Amino acid sequence: MKKYLFCIFLVCSFKSFAGIERISKGSFIVNLGISPQTKANGLKPYGLVYDLLQNFNAPVKWAINSSKSKDGIDFTYNNTPYRSGSFIVLAQYRTAEVNEAIEGWKTKGVIGETTDTEISVDIYATLNYAPKWTIDKMSGQLITPFFVNADIPASAHGGSNRTAWKTPAELTECDDIFILPHADPVWASHQNLLFWNKDRKGAIWSGCHAVSVMENIVSPDGLMSMNFLTTTGMVKYQNHLDGIPPYTYQYPADPVMQFVNKMDDASTNGSESIYLPKANGKWRPGAKLSITSPAHSQVPSLSPGPASVLAYGFGFDDPTRGLVMYQGGHYHDGGIGGGFGGTPFNSDHVALQRAFFNFSFMAVVDRQSKNVSPQITAAGLMRAETVYPVSFSVPGNVNLSDYEVEWTASSGSITTSSDKKNISYTPPSDENIALCCLQWL
Template structure:
């Protein structure tokens, strides 16, 4: 079974937009457009029980009068629920212990005004059976009935069908009046007529040819009974190029086209077979057999070799006609479909018998088929209006809020009429896109916004949606100096109202709507709290942003800074946001909180911020090493000029070396070498420290300079506090500087008394340290000049050994 039980309603998650869209299409629609949409009915809906047995005029036909009344006089959209997979007389659904059968009508709670309830009670006094729900119901709605049909009775024989309407309590004005004065001949039908009712007739091409064009050009629906059916199906134009075999196969004037004439076949034998129990036209209880056993044509038979069209729906058929057995679905009793199987044409229905009216259960069933089909057929002719609100049964809007309504029509000449039940106003209630201003409500006020569209023929389609106009609400929260961040999974700490008092650096919470427009900017008070009280809001998601700049109301949302700047350029980081005082956060520390406003205020829309730590600095001087040797960096190099620090009560917990230093080919940290072959991780390498940023004992750090001479290698690092906030370094903060000098180089040589000169091509001989052999020796020196001939050193030659050296 497709629909069996009710589903408890969950609180709606509502998202109101500033524009209320309405789509209106006027034209021709197939019935499939209305089927199967899931809907939740809050408690207070009225459900008509169409499955009460035995069936009477009161419980079986008067519900159609009530539906007509609610559509025509109160603008109520009636839901029609059918279990399409049920067996004959099977269950549509069960709710609150009541089993509903027979195609169930539902009137939503939000449409039950005082006047509507009075009308329902009046119909209940005439026999309508139904229940007001105490709990929500979620169910597939097959059709939403939005417009009352306009029937036209055949001028000559319409009186036979007039009793159908009287039994249902539908006024005679619905079909042209209580006399034949305003009933019509087929030739008089026009675009403003919906359903032509012809219970008995002897059609001729001269008198009835307009039915062919009216059905095609205006989607006019045709209902026929008794022998008017076979005569109509066999009717041809004089040229034999057109035949009105609306529901049977065959080309015009074909030998197998149409039906066996009523005088050429016998009557059917009971019982009949009733099929398609899930079809909308088949929503009746029991059987209809006896209702068809009168008149000159009590069964409809395709000509030999012919058949019903595949698109034709057989509701009831006979198996035996005067002892002749027919294949199932051949000998029709109740049958309908699109004319010629063409979805661009109107509906056609045939019901056997001269008069199906009466108050017996089987007559009630036959008349229910007529009314089911009528409400189905009118879908083609109704102005199609779909008013769209955010999901949920109740939408909320602030008192005095303005809502832009919008409607679109594809057909010229349509008029609009807007109404509401709560005292709100429209900028113009007779245009497609008025602005609705909600009343200045102090308390929650239910409001029904209704749009009525009327076409040139006076057909009205009404759509209503409920909102609740809500009085002023307050949204509030606090800003915390959250020194431990989200390590405890909670936005908390010491409340803070400003980043500095001298100079003053106040904090503001800027509030913007879903469209990105600033709607408020409130200051955080010295105690670290803020609040916004307003009645002018919509039910949508708002963004609360922390800033040191106050936004301008009505202007686009200011960008939310990734961090805030305090005194002397101190950086305050966003470390978390949350709604509520318990554990949790919104998952993205960015200085913003998203809050959906419904019908009540929200407290504890909180922000957590914390001053970022300041990274220390230090230096170390050493002599460079030759080759690829690593040089150890003392741990104090990260703090000996300035400790890393954090604002109380926070403390530094670690540093992060962020990259391989410039002027170095590699850095080794705790035994892991990072170089071109093993790049530094994108987030750097963390090193645990004491509260001053000094790496813990046992940490090893060394560098490999990219040259053997004098050079300076700067190791970049950030300080990280116990909240996980990283320093934002300025100037020389976060730098461990290693200054390397050249290693010592020695240049040496000797002076020779080379007696044989270069005859042996070699500078050699006896080493000599001076030029004197007697007296005072004359010393020797080696003068060293640079590339510009500037003397950079004068080195004496050893007097005794003849050797010199320059280091």
């Protein structure tokens, strides 16, 4: 008996870049600049945003002052200075259900207010859909506390244990961000990150010594390497000293750097807290070394430096690839006793985890940067080996001749028309497949 397939259709979205926008009266502003930073006021707001995007299809504005200094003010409303980025839910999306959700998040500690006048705000981007994370099976338990702290459900990243986490070979176009905490990747198991980052614009986040191990992976024939952010790889984690706080913070208006104060205390632990390019290489020119240790004693004797605690950029400096970010340290959710084991959870850990979520939202904004938002029409339930029509429409102000239309499917087959606006989709007959993803690119 042939199985039925429930097909998920992913809707691509507009990317809205920085610029002054008028925010309407009745909008809800989330205040992420409260001190001291806690899980409630610093991390739960990301859970709110995920909830609104995933469950209510409510776009969220991300406000960042593009010319501010570290911990500077993004904007002021009603005598309240808003810092470290702010999320805004426009009045027109505040349905009764959305308002109920916002009130629920406020009881969890999210702080914000509703505007009673219009306000002009510098907007970095409009978030249109929730990220889909997936966690490496090796040591994903190190990252799951981030999601618990933000109250983002385990379904957002594949589940609370490794049963539903993925190996790089299992990544598809339906995955946005691959998370690789402390681990020992090798070419045989992790080579697909190289191709997924390129072909699917997949984003990669990595921490602790998985970073230098991955940056030094070379294919058996020596023709390919996985040094995404350096030219020739990194000094191995066993061969260099830790970072030396206080660290230097740069790019205060970058979306990744939207957090309060510092994360030094959350980074100086584990088997690798800082990253150094090899002596015969350097950081790729496009890599942003957002947090550095300028006093590192092994620069330049061991490495040309700089020694970086947080670095990110496009893989191989190629803007058609996905973004890659590295964060030093192992006990990102706090440890016991200090030193190698980390320190008890504090505001520095909030800052580090905020940088992770900032990168995640920035990555999906970037991934959909050249796409418009189509309305896809198709059957929700499909039978294997049966042909089904699929079509899409776009907003009236979109000229399709400005875009190249491509379709992909994680399984099954697609037959396109001459203009690719109408296609035929045939689900596969593989009885082991219960879910497929069809995407308009």
